[in-house]
Amino acid sequence: MSRLLLALFAAAFLAAAPASAQNVVGTPANPAPVPPRALELEMQQMLTGGRIAGRVTIPDERAANLIQPAGQSWRDFHNTTLTWVGGIAILGVLAVLALFYMTRGRIPIEGGPSGRTIERFNLLDRSVHWMTASTFVILALSGLNLTFGRFLILPLIGPEAFATLSLWGKIAHNFLAFPFTLGIVLMFLLWAKDNIPNGRDIAWFKAGGGLIGKGAHPPPAGRFNGGQKMVFWLTVLGGAAVAVSGYILVFPFAFTDIAGQQLAHMVHGLLSVLMIAAIMAHIYIGSIGMEGAFDAMGSGQVDLNWAKEHHALWVEQEMARGRVSAPPAGAAAAGD
Amino acid sequence: MARMMFLCDAERCIECNACVTACKNEHEVPWGINRRRVVTINDGKPGERSISMACMHCTDAPCAAVCPTSCFYTTADAVVLHDKDTCIGCGYCFYACPFGAPQYPRVGNFGGRGKMDKCTYCAGGPQQDNTAAEYAQYGSNRLAEGKLPLCAEMCSTKALLAGDGQIIAQIYRERVQQRGYGSGAWGWRTAYRLEVQS
Ligand code: HEM
Ligand code: SF4
Ligand code: SF4
Numbered sequence: 345m346s347r348l349l350l351a352l353f354a355a356a357f358l359a360a361a362p363a364s365a366q367n368v369v370g371t372p373a374n375p376a377p378v379p380p381r382a383l384e385l386e387m388q389q390m391l392t393g394g395r396i397a398g399r400v401t402i403p404d405e406r407a408a409n410l411i412q413p414a415g416q417s418w419r420d421f422h423n424t425t426l427t428w429v430g431g432i433a434i435l436g437v438l439a440v441l442a443l444f445y446m447t448r449g450r451i452p453i454e455g456g457p458s459g460r461t462i463e464r465f466n467l468l469d470r471s472v473h474w475m476t477a478s479t480f481v482i483l484a485l486s487g488l489n490l491t492f493g494r495f496l497i498l499p500l501i502g503p504e505a506f507a508t509l510s511l512w513g514k515i516a517h518n519f520l521a522f523p524f525t526l527g528i529v530l531m532f533l534l535w536a537k538d539n540i541p542n543g544r545d546i547a548w549f550k551a552g553g554g555l556i557g558k559g560a561h562p563p564p565a566g567r568f569n570g571g572q573k574m575v576f577w578l579t580v581l582g583g584a585a586v587a588v589s590g591y592i593l594v595f596p597f598a599f600t601d602i603a604g605q606q607l608a609h610m611v612h613g614l615l616s617v618l619m620i621a622a623i624m625a626h627i628y629i630g631s632i633g634m635e636g637a638f639d640a641m642g643s644g645q646v647d648l649n650w651a652k653e654h655h656a657l658w659v660e661q662e663m664a665r666g667r668v669s670a671p672p673a674g675a676a677a678a679g680d
Numbered sequence: 681m682a683r684m685m686f687l688c689d690a691e692r693c694i695e696c697n698a699c700v701t702a703c704k705n706e707h708e709v710p711w712g713i714n715r716r717r718v719v720t721i722n723d724g725k726p727g728e729r730s731i732s733m734a735c736m737h738c739t740d741a742p743c744a745a746v747c748p749t750s751c752f753y754t755t756a757d758a759v760v761l762h763d764k765d766t767c768i769g770c771g772y773c774f775y776a777c778p779f780g781a782p783q784y785p786r787v788g789n790f791g792g793r794g795k796m797d798k799c800t801y802c803a804g805g806p807q808q809d810n811t812a813a814e815y816a817q818y819g820s821n822r823l824a825e826g827k828l829p830l831c832a833e834m835c836s837t838k839a840l841l842a843g844d845g846q847i848i849a850q851i852y853r854e855r856v857q858q859r860g861y862g863s864g865a866w867g868w869r870t871a872y873r874l875e876v877q878s
Contacts, residue, residue, distance in 0.1 A: 382864030397719035
């Protein structure tokens, strides 16, 4: 046993010997290692997007990050990229919609209102829609306030009033996140089966859809046409991504570190402004942009002629099931 | 007026954490919040160094640039301060700050962030100097009394230096010349775009 140990020591000594043999001139056997250089480390981490971190004795692991140069890129994102992308997307969509309204005006029901209606969305459908929509609007406004408020609202109402407004905005944003998320989940459960893309949607887009296409009716569509399917998936997938990234921000550092928080914020901010721009177009078509469209989410009963123009296949199905209201006394014949 | 800065000489810092404790005590900083901390890099390895870090009071401060309520301001001494009455605790300053300086009490929705707290360079806040109201929100205001930040003043090895940037850089340079080595001024490039010869 002791022989074995001796042999091991000898082997270890021999292995170490050549290294120490080089250090015999003057310097101690344990030369002071070159200290890390602040400047070089900072430059390197700035270029590679890493950070300088170590150990701390306080029980807060975030404090162990000494320098995180990535904060500067996050600052650039928040102050430059997000402001410009958001500003251009939102103002751009507004301009396009205004231009469209001025040139094409309101899209009418071509055959005129028939006076007969068909139920498009029941009370549950509509409740889910309006819960999601109303919370979306407040989330959007309170979120945009964080991006643009200091430039647009702060100078108008002063720092105290703006702080109060923003604080309430933050509280609303945090709490309304929950009904919004519930709305996204319910929408998915209620409508996903009718929103699976199919070949008809391609034909529908080729013909310019229900808004841009001129003259002839757009190709027949089922319960949802290509454009509506796009809005649906944008809302469900975009909403889910915005919600997940949002919860990461609401519970800071519960799931991830500083780099993850910054990424979650960037995803959240960017997707949010793009969704806001897209939903503005959705709001336009559902309100002033198209005659007869609002009723679908208003009373839930749409005019039969509107339904036939935009959802011919769906109307056929519903007719077959006998779900169309009886014509009111003295109503004109359905025009087609 | 001087351009106030912090400089931590990592060759002198012995990680005693006295600056951390002194700061907490001087300003009665609440539980869970540390305006200053000591980070040890290369712990237990060759080249181990400890660095005391707090808000560096940056030139062109990133926190101020991103704050949605624009609640930061810079004093004549170049100290970066903020107004807790207009802070909403969004946490953006922590994402932008290169030094992890902003701290948040966990009092908001779902235990989320309350109003941000950070090192004031012992210079209080926007209220009247040295009033009870100022002390309650920001801690003591030593600068208004003609004193420098307590952390640096009581540092036993004088590793942590506070004061006019040019003067403390000169002290550091002389030290490096005498002992022949130094790892540089941590954070100076990031905070002030300055490099101290060492
Ligand atoms: C569904 C769940 C959501 C959650 C949990 C959530 C959470 C958050 C959080 C925590 C912040 C950081 C600021 C703060 O604390 O207030 C934020 C910012 C923001 N949110 Fe949301 N949010 C959600 C949905 C939305 C939606 C639907 C929109 C837009 C339609 C939106 C737009 C924004 C915007 C624009 C910002 C500010 C970005 C910036 O300027 O940096 N959020 N969100
Ligand atoms: S160190 Fe952080 S909190 Fe202090 S001024 Fe710089 S960015 Fe702001
Ligand atoms: S937490 Fe307060 S100080 Fe920091 S960016 Fe948000 S509002 Fe400004």
